[in-house]
Amino acid sequence: MTASEMKNAILHHLVYTLGKDAAHAKTYDWRMALSFAVRDQIVDRWFEATRRTYAEHRKRVYYLSLEFLIGRLLKDAVINMRLEEAVQDALDALKIDxxxxxxxxxxxxxxxxxxxxxAACFMESQATLGLPAMGYGIRYEHGLFRQSFEDGRQVEEPEDWLSQTHAWEFVRPEVAIDIGFGGHVQEIGSRANWYPSEMLIAMAHDTPVIGWKGRWGNTLRLWESRPMHGFDLARFNRGDYAAAAEPEALARTLSRVLYPDDHTEQGKELRLKQEFFHTAASIRDIIRRFESEYDDLKLLPKKAAIQINDTHPAIAGPELVRILHDERGMDFEEAVGIARNTISYTNHTLLPEALETWGEARMGRLLPRHMQLIDRIDDLHRRETGTGHVNAHQDGKVHMGTLGFIMAHKVNGVAALHTELQKTTVFKDLHELHPDRIVNQTNGVTPRRWLLSCNPRLASLITEGIGDGWVDHAEDLEKIEPLVADPAWLDRYAAAKKANKVDLSNWIAETMEIGVDPDAIFDIQVKRIHEYKRQHLNLLETIAHWQEIRDNPNAGWVPRVKIFGGKAFPNYIYAKDMVRLANDMARVMNSDPLTSRYLKVVFPPNYNVSLAERLIPAADLSEQISTAGKEASGTGNMKLTLNGALTIGTLDGANVEIRELVGAENFFLFGMTAEEVMARRAEAGHAARAIAEDHRLARALEAIRSGIFSPDEPGRYHSITENLSHHDYFMVCSDFTDYWRAQREVDTAFTDPKDWARKAALNTARAGWFSSDRTIRGYMKDIWHTDAAPQVADAAE
Ligand code: OX2
Incomplete structure (x- = not known):
């Protein structure tokens, strides 16, 4: 597409889709017009991919996830369709920024x-690889809350991305699926009819997901909940306005908000209803699509692979059995076999508090037939394995992890260490019964968004050196290794990083009114705020460092900017205290005339995908400091490595594999191993001992206690200091000394800029394996048993 064709397309949509005259168009109108113009380019390719999938009777992958953190889509679409130049030139001609x-x-x-x-990276990689796939999620009206700070405290406000038209979706009113809850069951022999007492409708909204060079397009289908019976006109006419609208409001609450929990199990009825709503709609849609092509349900595992993303959609097993057995009349055992061969389950965490369970009473009330089927699935599993002690329904609860495991042919962990720990902890008994079921698929990230799009300076330097093959064969990044030996090239690598840091400094100055030195170490910890991720370990080290600088302000310190980003679950008081402490520290330290040249703390609010795209390219140091054994994988660690940040980290999750690939000498390792953590935790008084043995740690804790950071309320962080001194389940104190040592190694290494740049470039060169393309290929081979389709011709640049 030429720039002038693009310009005409934009103007056409401005006038005929948006009804706006160019003279009065606002930023919103231009953005929408551009989005529609780009979307038009995608649609034909998307259709072509669908046509081929049907014509060739290809196996489909269905990725069921309660979450798709897609972020912004415009730049992604422009880049993958290779429309950047056309768009730039068209907008220049229109004088639009x-x-x-x-x-x-x-x-x-x-x-x-x-x-x-x-889930979002997987959708993009599936499209890039030409794998016929569909993502199923919920079209939440309000996504994750918007975070702001008031006096340093986290304040949550509703996020409302849908208050404007969503440019990328197509509404499918014809794809409307009935979903029931509650009611009663009438058993007829082994089978049953379920008569729900409450009904609503799941309506589909489709977003095309286009792969690199537009070679393939898949669909992200998001369900919106709608009332089965609309508005009650009779009531309205009687003047009962609120009651007339009530059924509608109730039905819509199901897709109203995303639960803002990352690792806490939410024992809320609405959450269970969301899970069933999402899963039942998706399973029914999968069956409908299958039956439009084939008439023998026994073929299902050959033609469809259903991946459940954590346990949230784990009711898929019983629901599929219910359809096959109750509705289609298939023998029960055969139905379980078919369901199991179709479904596979990804586990993302070992934290006990994150493993979902639902009380049998609630489950029995909302999903009476599923409750019966879960008992029969347990019963069959006991007979198959000749054991009595592993049940999904146990101690008055349904354990969704066990259910997911029993109803899947493969269960995967998300990094090598996590998968091994699964076998010895959460799924120990199940693993002994099914030793071939657990497999590993180390996570990955899409290099299109997380290098090409977010870091154009580095991306073009790489492409200039080795061509653009790395974009869809990220392992090719290793071809830059010979360039790393060339000092001139390394200077350019360092210059690209520096320019990204200058951009970020300017943004920080503009938005937060904090001046930071672009020559300082940009030390970044971005992720959800959680004790196991240990932002407080980083904060304590920051305090200790600040104190040492104050002791001796002229000792030639290596300047640092500590950058934090992340949200705390609204009910997680401890995590919110950590956020506030970071902000309180920032206020005190950034205005300290003795230290502020050497140390700044910056916590931009509302960390999200877009902010990640801004921060990651500017990072020198990536903080991956979770208690070993607790972070299943991490994926931010991969993005930062790819963008040339060196990691300071524990042997946890994918850090282990990152370190192996980039080389131990290019990684700052510290801390106990998962095994050591378990042993140390068993020792009484481990925290007190660690504090007694490290005067820096003791002094940092004392500073918090003294109220230096909260003079108006000295006891503000009592719960943090008390917890760390006496309990410290996440071993912050026991790992502090070694963390301090590693941080000083970082300082020393940074004083040799050439060697630092070399290490950083080697991180980029060796991070290609962490592409989600590699991960998806792994799932295709080991779990889905499926091939990619021959792709549509490349979109021309
Ligand atoms: C996260 C894990 O905490 C993280 O380690 C992993 O990289 C990511 O999933 C993707 O696999 N909720 N979020 C996670 O697990 C749960 C549960």
């Missing part, structure tokens, strides 16, 4: 963190 349009797009935050972002 491209960056202003990009910033105007709402950030679709239909997820909490890594789990949801992984």
């Amino acid at each position: 491209w960056h202003e349009l990009l910033e105007d797009e709402p950030d679709a935050a239909l997820g909490n963190g890594g789990l949801g972002r992984l």
Whole structure:
């Protein structure tokens, strides 16, 4: 597409789709017009992919996830369709600022963190690889809350990305699926009819997901809940206005908000209803699509693979059995076999508090037939394995992890260490019964968004050196290794990083009124705020460092900017205290004339995908400091590595694999191993001992206690200091000394800029394996048993 064709397309949509005259068009109108013009380019390719999938009777992958953290879509679409030049030139001709349009797009935050972002990267990689696939999620009216700070405290406000038209979706009123809850069951022999007492409708909204060079397009289908019976006109006419609207309001609440929990199990009825709503609509849609092509349900595992993203859609097993057995008349055992061979389950966490359970009473009331089927599935599983002690329904609860495991042919962990720990902890008994079921698929991230799009300076330097093959064969990044030996090239690598840091410094100055030195170490910890991720370990080290600088302000310190980003679950008081402490520290330290040249603390609010795209390219140091054994994988760690940040980290999650690939000498390792953590935790008084043995740690804790950071309320952080001194389940104190040592190694390494740049470039060169393309290929081979389709011709540049 030429620039002038693009310009005409934009103007056409401005006038005929948006009904706006160019003379009065605002940023929003131009952005929408551009989005529609770009979307037009995608649609034919998307259709072509669908046509081929049907014509060739290909197996489909269905990715069921309660979260898709997709972020903004415009730049992604422009880049993958290779329309950047045409768009730039067209907008120049129209005198419209491209960056202003990009910033105007709402950030679709239909997820909490890594789990949801992984789903989004997977959608993009599936499209890039030409794998016929469909993502199923919920079209939350309000995504993850918007975070702001008031006096340093986190304040949550509703996020409303849908208050404007969503440019990328197509509404499918004809794809409307009935969903029931409650009611009673009438058993007829082994089978049953379920008569729900409450009904609503799931309506589909489709967003095309286009792969690199437009070679393939898949669909992200998001369900919106709608009332089965609309508005009650009779009541309205009687003047009962509120009651007339009530059924509608109730039905719509199901897709109203995303639960803002990352790792806490939410024992809320509405959450269970959301899960069933999402899963039942998706399963019914999958069956409908299957039956439009085939008439033998026994073929289902050959033609469809259903991946459930954590346990949230784990009711898929019983629901599929219910359809096959109760509705289609298939023998029960055969139905379980078919369901199991179709479904596979990804586990993302070992934290006990995050493993979902539902009380049998609630489950029995909302899903009476499913409750019966779960008992029969347990019964069959006991007979199959000759054991009595592993049940999904146990101790008055339904354990969704066990249910997911029993109803899947493969269960996967998300990093090598996590998968091994699964076998010895959460799924120990199940693993002994089914030793071939657990497999590993180490996570990955899409290099299109997380390098090509977010870091154009580095991306073009790489492409200039080795061509653009790395974009869809990220392992090719290793071809830059020979360039790393060339001092001139390394200077350019360092210059690209520096320029990104200058951009970020300017943004921080403009938006937060904090001046930071672009030559300082940009030390970044961005992720959900949680004790296991240990932002407080970082904060304590920051305090200790600040104190040492104050002791001796002229000792030639290596300047640092500590950058934090992340949201705390609204009910997680401890995590919110950590946020406030960081902000209180920032206030005190940034205005300290003795230290502020050397140390700044910056916590931009509302961390989301777009902010990640801004921060990550500017990072020198990536903080991956979770208690070993607790972070299943991490994916931010991969994005930062790819963008040339060196990691300071524990042997946890994918850090282990990152370190192996980039080389131990290019990684700052510290802390106990998962095994050591378990042993140390068993020792009484471990925290007190660690504090007694490290005067820096003791002094940092004392500073918090003294109220230096909260003079108006000295006891503000009592719960943090008390917890760390006496309990410290996440081993902050026991890992502090080694963390301090590693941080000083970082300082020393940074004083040799050439060697630092070399290490950083080697991180980029060796991070290609962490592409989600590699991960998806792994799922295709080991779990889905499916091939990619021959792709549509490349979109020309
Ligand atoms: C996250 C995990 O905490 C993180 O380690 C992992 O990288 C990510 O999932 C993607 O696999 N909710 N979020 C996660 O797990 C749960 C549960």
